[in-house]
Amino acid sequence: MTIHSNGCYLLSRRRLAPTSRAKNCADGAVQNCGQIQWEPQSTEGPKGFPDSGPADGKLCSAGLAQFAELDDQRGGAWPATQLSSGQSYTFRWHLTAPHSTTDFKYYITQQGWDPNAPLTRSALELTPFLTVPLNGSRPANDVAHQGTVPDRTGRHMILAVWTISDTANAFYQCSDVTF
Template sequence: MTVRRKAAGVLALGFAPLALAGLASAPAVAHGSLTDPVSRVSACFAEGPESPTSAACRAAVAAGGTQALYDWNGVNIANAAGKHRDLIPDGKLCSAANDKFRGLDLPRADWPATAVSAGEHTFRFRATAPHRGSFELYLTKPGYDPAKPLAWSDLEAKPFARATDPALEAGSYVFDGTIPERSGRQLVYTIWQRSDSPEAFYACSDVTFGGGTPGGPGGGAVEQEEGKGEQGSGGETPAPAPSAPSEDAIAEGSEKSSVEHDGHGDDDAKTGAKVTAAAPAAPEQKAGGNAPEANAARSEEVLAETGGSGSSTYLAIGGAGVLAAGAAVLFASQRRRAAAAAGRHSR
């Protein structure tokens, strides 16, 4: 085996794991939530974590604090691996059993709700960091009572909409589905299970059929906040129409996220990671072509394979630079050893 081949072999077996281990320690960014129909956490974040306008969102802040809203794109379970019903108990579906998001589990009939109709619908999931994976959307059964804690038995056994690796358009996954017939207030439960990680994300979206009227089964009940009902005409509590977070709000809110860059720290080396210091520049190589260009091309391939966003391209290039620098050092060392060995034999 030639010295050049030995160097390449040692590089593949030695430097690559070290580089990947370094990338794995970098925090990853959080991932998003359903915005059409708007999820509870997205709607409350859009209202403003410090002073939400709807009674339900104010109650959620009173129960769990404002941080849950700043972390609107992180309702997740890191090791879900499809075991959603085993890991999330009844009454905690909207928070994914995460105590920080406990305010989202409040059984109320006045959560901001999106008016929908049975039939074809285009769904949107705002992804702050794209990943490969599958979406499943479940609808509550007829007779669903929003004034009671949400249980798995309240949802249909099978999803009414599914999508695997849907198209990413303007920062949102977009896919179509057919909404079943319902009446009054209902709830759409979304599960996004990543295929490049056991992590999964969850969202509760309150919806109304038949004009967006408020209430419990059939649209009649009212909410109570500190003993006061905010009644509309006819003794009903109007269901406020929710808005999805604007891009400006997402950018501003990220500064108050509980982890860097909206991250949740799943230590995923393949997607969403970031480098806190500049990677060393790769030395020019006389053989093998232009290393930086080759590394950049390979970086784009890795991003495409793992579902990473274009904003993380610099990470892949930096990682390739680390490998290239290591290769140059190792190759030079092998050449010196070979020259020394040749000198001894010549004697």
């Protein structure tokens, strides 16, 4: 197995996060995940979201075929982090190799999205509810971003995007949440 040392993942429930699909696979909380179980930090794809980046339906895998299992909604069977509408929340990342960073942005699905359909731009609020600018600085290995989650009810998805400033890529992590 290959472990890339240049990526990231949202941390497990024990440390808040919310837990990403990739981390759930790496922790064994979800089975039949393919390669992502050994490479939860490797969801790296083209930057520029939402104007460019991975194609619709392939956002959770960062457009990488070897991680396509992350794009499968599994009929809502992914573990979900419980949140309350409008609550303050600490989003935590573990970066296996911090990079010069443009920013971290957090997007959430619109009320009424179809949680059984592949994640698309049209399902997301395309204005991030939290942006953490780093302006080219290099973050620590473990970072935390305090923000307020939007008002929602039911099951939703948070797409977190870590944009690297000195490459053409960004890292994409999807986390299932319920309100």
